[in-house]
Amino acid sequence: MAESQAPTAAAGKAEPNHAVRIASIWLVLAIVADLLIYFVWQPHLPPGRMSDNARGQQFDITVMAVLCAPVLLGVWTYFGYALVNWRRRAGDTEDGPPIEGNGKVQAAWITVTSLIVLSLAAFGTYELIVPAGAGGGEGPVPIWKPSGVVTTAAWTPGSTHTLVVQAIGQQWNWTYRFPQFGGMETTGLELPINTPVEFHVTSLDVIHSFWAYQLGVKADANPGVDNVAFVKPLQLGQFVVRCNELCGIWHGAMFDYGNVVTASQFQSWATSIQTKERANGTLAALPPYATTYDPTEISQLGQAWAKLGIVGAGGYYYPGPQTGTPGDPVSP
Amino acid sequence: MAIEIEPEKAQGPSGPVHAAPGNSKPWWARPAVHTGLIGAVIGYIIGHWLGNLISPATAGVSSFSTGLSDVRNWPLVLGYVFGTIGWLAGLGVFNDLGRLMLGKPLPDAEHAPAGGVAKYFRYTLDHKVVGIQYLFGMTTYFLTGGLFAMAIRTELLSPTYHVLNASQYLMVVGEHSTMMMMMMSSVVLGPFGQFFAPLMIGSKRMAFPRIEALAFWLTPAAYVILLSGILLGGFPTGWTGYEPLATQAGPGMDTYALAFGLMGISLILAGFNLIVTYINYRAPGMRWSRLPMFVWSMFTVSFLQVLSVPVLVAGLYMMLMDRTAQTAFFTNQLGGSSYLWEDVFWFFGHPEVYILALPGFGVVSEIIPVFTRKPLFGYRVAAAGMIGVSLLSFFVWQHHLFDSGINPDMRPLFMLTTELISIPTGFIYLVAAGTFWKAKITFSVPMLFAIAMYFNFLIGGVSGVFLSDVPADVTEHGSFFVMAHFHYTIMGGLIFAFMAGIYYWLPKMLGVKMNEKLGKWHFWTMFITFNSTFLPLFALGMMGMPRRVFEYQRNLQTLNDWVSISSYLLGVSLLIFLINLIMSTLVWRVKESGNPWRSRGLEWQVSSPPPPENFERVPVVLSHPYLYGVKDAPPVADLNPPVGVVASAYASAGLEA
Amino acid sequence: MSEATATPPAGLNADMEEAGFYHECALNGSWTASRLAMGGLSFLFGSFLFAYFYLRSLNSGGRWEGSGYHAPSMIMGTVMMLMVLISAGINYAAVQRIKAGHKKAWQIGGVIALLLGLATISMQIFELLNLPFYPASSGFASVFVGFYPVFIIVVLSAMIWLETLLARSRFIPGIAFVEQPPTYEEAFVVQRFQASVSGFTAIWNYLAVIAILFWFLFYVI
Ligand SMILES: [Cu+2]
Numbered sequence A: 001m002a003e004s005q006a007p008t009a010a011a012g013k014a015e016p017n018h019a020v021r022i023a024s025i026w027l028v029l030a031i032v033a034d035l036l037i038y039f040v041w042q043p044h045l046p047p048g049r050m051s052d053n054a055r056g057q058q059f060d061i062t063v064m065a066v067l068c069a070p071v072l073l074g075v076w077t078y079f080g081y082a083l084v085n086w087r088r089r090a091g092d093t094e095d096g097p098p099i100e101g102n103g104k105v106q107a108a109w110i111t112v113t114s115l116i117v118l119s120l121a122a123f124g125t126y127e128l129i130v131p132a133g134a135g136g137g138e139g140p141v142p143i144w145k146p147s148g149v150v151t152t153a154a155w156t157p158g159s160t161h162t163l164v165v166q167a168i169g170q171q172w173n174w175t176y177r178f179p180q181f182g183g184m185e186t187t188g189l190e191l192p193i194n195t196p197v198e199f200h201v202t203s204l205d206v207i208h209s210f211w212a213y214q215l216g217v218k219a220d221a222n223p224g225v226d227n228v229a230f231v232k233p234l235q236l237g238q239f240v241v242r243c244n245e246l247c248g249i250w251h252g253a254m255f256d257y258g259n260v261v262t263a264s265q266f267q268s269w270a271t272s273i274q275t276k277e278r279a280n281g282t283l284a285a286l287p288p289y290a291t292t293y294d295p296t297e298i299s300q301l302g303q304a305w306a307k308l309g310i311v312g313a314g315g316y317y318y319p320g321p322q323t324g325t326p327g328d329p330v331s332p
Numbered sequence B: 001m002a003i004e005i006e007p008e009k010a011q012g013p014s015g016p017v018h019a020a021p022g023n024s025k026p027w028w029a030r031p032a033v034h035t036g037l038i039g040a041v042i043g044y045i046i047g048h049w050l051g052n053l054i055s056p057a058t059a060g061v062s063s064f065s066t067g068l069s070d071v072r073n074w075p076l077v078l079g080y081v082f083g084t085i086g087w088l089a090g091l092g093v094f095n096d097l098g099r100l101m102l103g104k105p106l107p108d109a110e111h112a113p114a115g116g117v118a119k120y121f122r123y124t125l126d127h128k129v130v131g132i133q134y135l136f137g138m139t140t141y142f143l144t145g146g147l148f149a150m151a152i153r154t155e156l157l158s159p160t161y162h163v164l165n166a167s168q169y170l171m172v173v174g175e176h177s178t179m180m181m182m183m184m185s186s187v188v189l190g191p192f193g194q195f196f197a198p199l200m201i202g203s204k205r206m207a208f209p210r211i212e213a214l215a216f217w218l219t220p221a222a223y224v225i226l227l228s229g230i231l232l233g234g235f236p237t238g239w240t241g242y243e244p245l246a247t248q249a250g251p252g253m254d255t256y257a258l259a260f261g262l263m264g265i266s267l268i269l270a271g272f273n274l275i276v277t278y279i280n281y282r283a284p285g286m287r288w289s290r291l292p293m294f295v296w297s298m299f300t301v302s303f304l305q306v307l308s309v310p311v312l313v314a315g316l317y318m319m320l321m322d323r324t325a326q327t328a329f330f331t332n333q334l335g336g337s338s339y340l341w342e343d344v345f346w347f348f349g350h351p352e353v354y355i356l357a358l359p360g361f362g363v364v365s366e367i368i369p370v371f372t373r374k375p376l377f378g379y380r381v382a383a384a385g386m387i388g389v390s391l392l393s394f395f396v397w398q399h400h401l402f403d404s405g406i407n408p409d410m411r412p413l414f415m416l417t418t419e420l421i422s423i424p425t426g427f428i429y430l431v432a433a434g435t436f437w438k439a440k441i442t443f444s445v446p447m448l449f450a451i452a453m454y455f456n457f458l459i460g461g462v463s464g465v466f467l468s469d470v471p472a473d474v475t476e477h478g479s480f481f482v483m484a485h486f487h488y489t490i491m492g493g494l495i496f497a498f499m500a501g502i503y504y505w506l507p508k509m510l511g512v513k514m515n516e517k518l519g520k521w522h523f524w525t526m527f528i529t530f531n532s533t534f535l536p537l538f539a540l541g542m543m544g545m546p547r548r549v550f551e552y553q554r555n556l557q558t559l560n561d562w563v564s565i566s567s568y569l570l571g572v573s574l575l576i577f578l579i580n581l582i583m584s585t586l587v588w589r590v591k592e593s594g595n596p597w598r599s600r601g602l603e604w605q606v607s608s609p610p611p612p613e614n615f616e617r618v619p620v621v622l623s624h625p626y627l628y629g630v631k632d633a634p635p636v637a638d639l640n641p642p643v644g645v646v647a648s649a650y651a652s653a654g655l656e657a
Numbered sequence C: 001m002s003e004a005t006a007t008p009p010a011g012l013n014a015d016m017e018e019a020g021f022y023h024e025c026a027l028n029g030s031w032t033a034s035r036l037a038m039g040g041l042s043f044l045f046g047s048f049l050f051a052y053f054y055l056r057s058l059n060s061g062g063r064w065e066g067s068g069y070h071a072p073s074m075i076m077g078t079v080m081m082l083m084v085l086i087s088a089g090i091n092y093a094a095v096q097r098i099k100a101g102h103k104k105a106w107q108i109g110g111v112i113a114l115l116l117g118l119a120t121i122s123m124q125i126f127e128l129l130n131l132p133f134y135p136a137s138s139g140f141a142s143v144f145v146g147f148y149p150v151f152i153i154v155v156l157s158a159m160i161w162l163e164t165l166l167a168r169s170r171f172i173p174g175i176a177f178v179e180q181p182p183t184y185e186e187a188f189v190v191q192r193f194q195a196s197v198s199g200f201t202a203i204w205n206y207l208a209v210i211a212i213l214f215w216f217l218f219y220v221i
Helices: A018-044 A052-085 A103-129 A249-253 A263-279 A300-308 B033-064 B073-091 B095-101 B117-121 B127-155 B166-184 B189-201 B209-232 B252-280 B293-323 B338-372 B379-395 B397-401 B408-420 B422-436 B445-468 B470-476 B480-510 B516-542 B554-588 B645-656 C014-058 C074-099 C103-129 C139-169 C184-220
Strands: A163-170 A173-178 A184-186 A189-192 A197-203 A208-212 A217-221 A227-231 A237-243 A255-261
Touching: A018 A052, A052 A103, A052 A227, A052 B422, A052 B445, A052 B470, A103 B408, A103 B422, A103 B445, A103 B470, A163 A189, A163 A208, A163 A217, A184 A263, A189 A263, A197 A208, A197 A217, A217 A227, A217 B470, A249 B166, A255 A263, B033 B073, B073 B209, B073 B252, B073 B293, B095 C139, B117 B127, B127 B166, B127 B189, B127 B209, B127 B480, B127 B554, B166 B209, B166 B252, B166 B338, B166 B480, B189 B209, B189 B252, B189 B293, B189 B338, B189 B480, B209 B252, B252 B293, B252 C014, B293 B338, B293 B379, B293 C014, B293 C139, B338 B379, B338 B397, B338 B422, B338 B445, B338 B480, B338 C014, B379 B408, B379 B422, B397 B408, B408 B422, B408 B445, B408 B470, B422 B445, B445 B470, B445 B480, B445 B516, B470 B480, B470 B516, B480 B516, B480 B554, B516 B554, B645 C014, C014 C139, C014 C184, C074 C103, C074 C184, C103 C139, C139 C184
Parallel strands: A163 A197, A189 A255
Antiparallel strands: A163 A173, A173 A184, A197 A227, A208 A217, A208 A237, A237 A255
């Protein structure tokens, strides 16, 4: 059908070198895009620069954008060029050139994509291991920890000792416990700047996920599991904590705010709460600090509540009357 | 299950031909949808009664297991199970099984259906009828899911809740996501896979027509059961059904598990039939190296379905056992584990993602050679890519669990496998690029949708690379970024390919053309509004908006409103499609009997719609389907081979084996 | 399946050729289908295998077996496992007999295999209704109570299949298994019957292996 095609291109009007044209357009676009991404866009990319993890993730996202932009642009340039130049003219019923494959092109493609992919995997592994898990949940026994930090029974400002914070998810709010402050429990979260923080994330009912967006921390809160994540806040300011795993009807409302403050501000905030909780008996009533809690075991606090006739804690685990029909909105 | 692989049910080639029994009966006395409905009601009542009978027996167990779930689930679950069996019995699914158990020969499957519209409402064994049933079924399911999506976007017009309350919102999210995930797995494999499986490999038959028809008739049951969840308060878990939330949830959760499970069985059966058909029923000369790419995609997808979906069915069964028989598979305090669900679910869930992607690759690979008038570039690479993707897809599931605390030390490995899978996936772009090189491109409606599929899937694929990187995934996981990513691959990839397939193959399936002008309107509006709906979601996710929330930061409202309005326009675009589909097939009916696209595909070598037997004789395939522009290329097949050619082909094949 | 190949005679016409072609397809399809079914079933049973080892290794809440654990009856479990095993063995031996033309021998063997299979199902249901533990009492109990209903359903399906084969065998003359029947149509019927029997035998042997495997998990270790 199409005998007058490809091999005779030289005989007619000189065919332009399409490959060179496409490559030149692509090269210009790719360089411009990469420069813009690296120098202009990078500082604005999420999740910001509030902690070591956040900076690492921002750098990761930038590197991938720098690698992916030329890929996207390459495909777009090529197909854009093809759609503009190689359309069928009206009245042309001939078929195109019968190219069924090209060993060199195929080999080059496979080589290049494999190289990109393998270098991305190597890069991602490095970025995961070196900054101690990159802010992701690492299970109960983290194998990648920040180097040279010491965890002590008590935490004092000015030291480089790790601050241990337990984040407990339940339907539908977060509470925090500080084992270095007598196991005190708070509903808000303050963190000292430039201090390594070790989060222990767990849940009392269903699966939640602790996502401190600006800090670049995300760890699932599983019932009965201690999930550890590390972070070192580097800037003062407010951050958002959201639940990131669907946990029931008020999942959308399960968020609060935390603050990164100076070490001395943190110390006074923490000690004041500890003092107050010791005074009003909360510390004594709380179950002893543990990495996980079994909500079917009624704690001292729960027993005190039960005496007062207060039952139920949002979840259905506590024995007692269940009011309302399933699916009805329940106030948190 | 084992009984259904029984090969003797396949139609006898020349066994004693029995007139289909009951053909002489009036229409209302023959099994069809109405008798199925009666069966379903009777079955439900029996199951419900049985469930009430069982409940007291497990009530004591319930108090032991600290009241984890509601023992009143028995009547509901058994009602639905028996209702489904009754529905199938009413449709006449078990009639042939009864005949077999009495030792009677089966009526001839192929010749039983008599013409008329009624055959589309019956348990009909002709794969062409099943394909059309699937086409209209899938369109219905897709548009239903789409309406739920628009309800979600309506709620997200405002950063706090205003239209739907918190539980209604989650109900709508659950219905939308589960409907789309379970049904759209069959959106290409159902209509086109079933219709064209034998046509493309030159067969007059399917291996197991009864299993094929059963696979379709399970889908309406799954659809109704899933929707009935609305009456029961919905389910709060989305399509992932995470435990122990699912154990805690109300009776709507049972509809999720049952509907998804039924659809899973349907997928297993459909894939099972296709694999056996492709391996054994290829016409003489239809070598593996001549198989159309669409068949390769259906073949690999079928393997994913037969091997990975049983794991989902097992997981859903465990969920139902936890909720009825009071087992504790997923309850940590009682020796179970919520991690077990996450592992089992995603072990199915990742192959599922490719069950949704590969059919799209197959459709566009089939279409571009026709409209570029060139051979498919790198045929072997394309086939290898599909096989590679399906193999690797079994080894990546933990990338859904990077932050979960499960096997954290395995994350580098799963990061590697996840990134490796982009190599075979990238082959489809190599194939497309080579095919477009110096091509003669015709911008027909199917071609436009195919090109758009490449455009959309590229964005979906590249964003997937971002997600595979564990540090970046810490920010992106579970956010709208992921949501945008998989909508680009599924909606932008699979659904665009589905549309391409409809415009390309409808003339073949029904002998009528889709209106081209409306088709172009449909294409351009859908392409623009799709991108306008889903591109901003990447930004929303990066800015910290998690999935499945009805509340978000106030500064994200502008983008969310933009997305919501775009989604309404996307709905309008799909309305154009619906009008075009209904008017073109039912009202205008512009006849198209030949080969409008000048395709070399074997399915286009017979008349449109294909004759009842597909081919007059067993064809002998002579060449590759994509030899466009090849000088002196032989015709794709000899449709009327001389007597003895076919016989010698299978006789020699038999001797070799 | 190759032994079942029908060589076309000289006076071949198109209809016969096509009939032979699809007959061949159906025979090969039968082989593919039984093997593919084993693949799918392996993933189904594999899920329970995974659940077993996963929950066993996690031992969450110390309740893989837990306090007050009672093992299921070793005697019942072993008897049920052996019944499946003997049923598969008898069927396998009987299939060898039918190949030699002894239809009656296979029918007797098949009936015994069928009865043993049904007896196993009844006994399994009885055991599930009289367990010494509650389903929720431990991870072990959950996997046990979850697995066996699935196994019962699969075994029941296999037994229905066996029943259809026995029902059909009545109409097939025994001589047809050793000598070429007079017409091709009859030869096809016999060959497809044989293909179905060998597909069933493969699946039933496979299920016997599964029965041993889970007996080992639930009763031995
Ligand atoms: Cu939550």
